[in-house]
Amino acid sequence: MFLQILVNGVVLGCLYACIAAGFSLVWGVLNVINLMHGSFIVLGSYLAWGAYHSMGVSPWVTIAIAAPLFYLMGYLVQRGVLNRVMAAPVLVTLTLTFGMDLILNNAMILAFKADYRKLILDPPLGTVAWGSVVVPVDRLVATVFALVLTGALYVLLRRTRMGRAIIAVRLDRDAARLMGVDVPVTYAAAFGLGAAMAGCAGVLLALIFPISPLSSIPYLGKAFVVCVLGGLGSVPGAVLGGLVLGLVESFGAMAIGPEHAVTLSFALLIGFLVFRPQGLLGKRGFE
Amino acid sequence: MNTAGERAAAMPAERSGELLRIEGLHSGYGPVTVLWGVDLSVREGGITALIGSNGAGKSTLMRTVSGLVPARAGRIFWRGAELRDATPARVLGLGIAHVPEGRRLFGAMSVEENLLMGAYLRRNDAAGVARDLGRVYTIFPKLKERRRQAAGTMSGGEQQMCAIGRGLMSAPRLLMIDELSLGLSPLLVEQLVDALLALNREGLTILVVEQDVVAALEVSGTAYVMDTGRVTQHGESSALLADPAVRRAYLGAFESQGVSTPRSGTIVV
Numbered sequence A: 001m002f003l004q005i006l007v008n009g010v011v012l013g014c015l016y017a018c019i020a021a022g023f024s025l026v027w028g029v030l031n032v033i034n035l036m037h038g039s040f041i042v043l044g045s046y047l048a049w050g051a052y053h054s055m056g057v058s059p060w061v062t063i064a065i066a067a068p069l070f071y072l073m074g075y076l077v078q079r080g081v082l083n084r085v086m087a088a089p090v091l092v093t094l095t096l097t098f099g100m101d102l103i104l105n106n107a108m109i110l111a112f113k114a115d116y117r118k119l120i121l122d123p124p125l126g127t128v129a130w131g132s133v134v135v136p137v138d139r140l141v142a143t144v145f146a147l148v149l150t151g152a153l154y155v156l157l158r159r160t161r162m163g164r165a166i167i168a169v170r171l172d173r174d175a176a177r178l179m180g181v182d183v184p185v186t187y188a189a190a191f192g193l194g195a196a197m198a199g200c201a202g203v204l205l206a207l208i209f210p211i212s213p214l215s216s217i218p219y220l221g222k223a224f225v226v227c228v229l230g231g232l233g234s235v236p237g238a239v240l241g242g243l244v245l246g247l248v249e250s251f252g253a254m255a256i257g258p259e260h261a262v263t264l265s266f267a268l269l270i271g272f273l274v275f276r277p278q279g280l281l282g283k284r285g286f287e
Numbered sequence B: 001m002n003t004a005g006e007r008a009a010a011m012p013a014e015r016s017g018e019l020l021r022i023e024g025l026h027s028g029y030g031p032v033t034v035l036w037g038v039d040l041s042v043r044e045g046g047i048t049a050l051i052g053s054n055g056a057g058k059s060t061l062m063r064t065v066s067g068l069v070p071a072r073a074g075r076i077f078w079r080g081a082e083l084r085d086a087t088p089a090r091v092l093g094l095g096i097a098h099v100p101e102g103r104r105l106f107g108a109m110s111v112e113e114n115l116l117m118g119a120y121l122r123r124n125d126a127a128g129v130a131r132d133l134g135r136v137y138t139i140f141p142k143l144k145e146r147r148r149q150a151a152g153t154m155s156g157g158e159q160q161m162c163a164i165g166r167g168l169m170s171a172p173r174l175l176m177i178d179e180l181s182l183g184l185s186p187l188l189v190e191q192l193v194d195a196l197l198a199l200n201r202e203g204l205t206i207l208v209v210e211q212d213v214v215a216a217l218e219v220s221g222t223a224y225v226m227d228t229g230r231v232t233q234h235g236e237s238s239a240l241l242a243d244p245a246v247r248r249a250y251l252g253a254f255e256s257q258g259v260s261t262p263r264s265g266t267i268v269v
């Protein structure tokens, strides 16, 4: 029983890490709290659902399509809209992403209705069992993909020219400009990466959770809590924060009932904001 | 260190062309104008010093040349071509590297990552970048020892080496260094100056802002004195060193106060 809950928590945690990594990147580098992040995730889920049920494209393939598609969308949103107000106080970008989220979310409600949909793989992948621990295979694969995506983001930030530019801009914008880094383009790349992570996370989540525009707020909430737990602006922080949240929710649901899981995670959020606002791994730079 | 002025003065004739010329430059921040018509010229192959009291606008001048701060009036020429309003990337690409005041390393990145950031624009020149990385490690062996260490955890002197190395990684023709010796021990300063003199002998042109007026005038061939956004004096460094007015304004204060001039809390962007 304990093992089952532990495994459930880890699975959930990896998915949360994937949800939060892009949100954390955008917040940490651009100082933009992207309220569209939840809707990007839902949009990714719809993409997976549509691709599977109307064209028979498997979600694992859809990920490869979603990543560049969402990157491009994020890149354009940043270049065309957000870059115009980057110098403004954070409240301005917050309001702007709030407004854009309303538009995006309502467009999804118009297009897909608010009822829940489900991506059901046919044939189903079944379950695997180790002793008493049982895990559905689709969940397991989604978890592995979530970890791979998050790891890929980390490697991209640490090892590529673009990633180094993003980190440099985050650490010292003017010094980065002196190195020849084009800051608006780098912002757009970072926002694009955040959107790509959201879209891919959405594809994975479509395998596990019902799809509805109404899910965007809970997803955004998870991303927010994970960032506060793990510390802003680091991929390992997002992984740690995701795992902590996943475990707390899964053990909490067992101890005090699943209906209180959300309450528990927000209690954790408030606790951290009061006692450890820098998060578990709060430090500067993506490490 | 003392013979440097003579060395710079004895530059070969073919290297005496003008690299950078600034005419009537106005610049500032928001509503504040800091530079009120600066004229300055940097000759190729030389070491030019920029001295002046706190808040005179030395850093602002460098920031305006490198494109961090937009110019408001006046002109900047780089090897005869208009440079004003160029982006920092273009300025760097043309061959002007700026080692900013306070070093401004990427503290959470390793030394080597910092150096590679200096070569950010040379994306299609892997061989040249590798060669220059080796050259920087030869000039500053300390940096090679610490290549994997986070730059922010090093001592001030090592950080300044890293900042200069990062500037060299763009393979510049002109290296602008703001506050070379700030907060460093005399021994370290001497090491850095020796390294810069060697680079200068190999053809690197240097523009340096320096609080230690005596050292600056001894090392450089030409010098400019700035006060409240204007150039008040310029000429051969040896002549300025002997000038009673300069001695009274800068060296007098310098001598009477001991080691170095006091620094007011300057805001650095």
Ligand SMILES: Nc1ncnc2c1ncn2[C@@H]1O[C@H](COP(=O)(O)OP(=O)(O)OP(=O)(O)O)[C@@H](O)[C@H]1O
Pocket (backbone or CB within 6 Å): B029, B032, B034, B052, B053, B054, B055, B056, B057, B058, B059, B060, B061, B101, B263, B264, B266, B267, B268, B269
């Ligand atoms: N980012 C900024 N915003 C507004 N004013 C600034 C800014 N940076 C510098 N200043 C002002 O511009 C003036 C010139 O500053 P600058 O840093 O260029 O002088 P400096 O000669 O380099 O001085 P120091 O020797 O102290 O480094 C000062 O009055 C300073 O307060």
Ligand SMILES: [Mg+2]
Pocket (backbone or CB within 6 Å): B058, B059, B060, B101, B178, B266
């Ligand atoms: Mg200065």
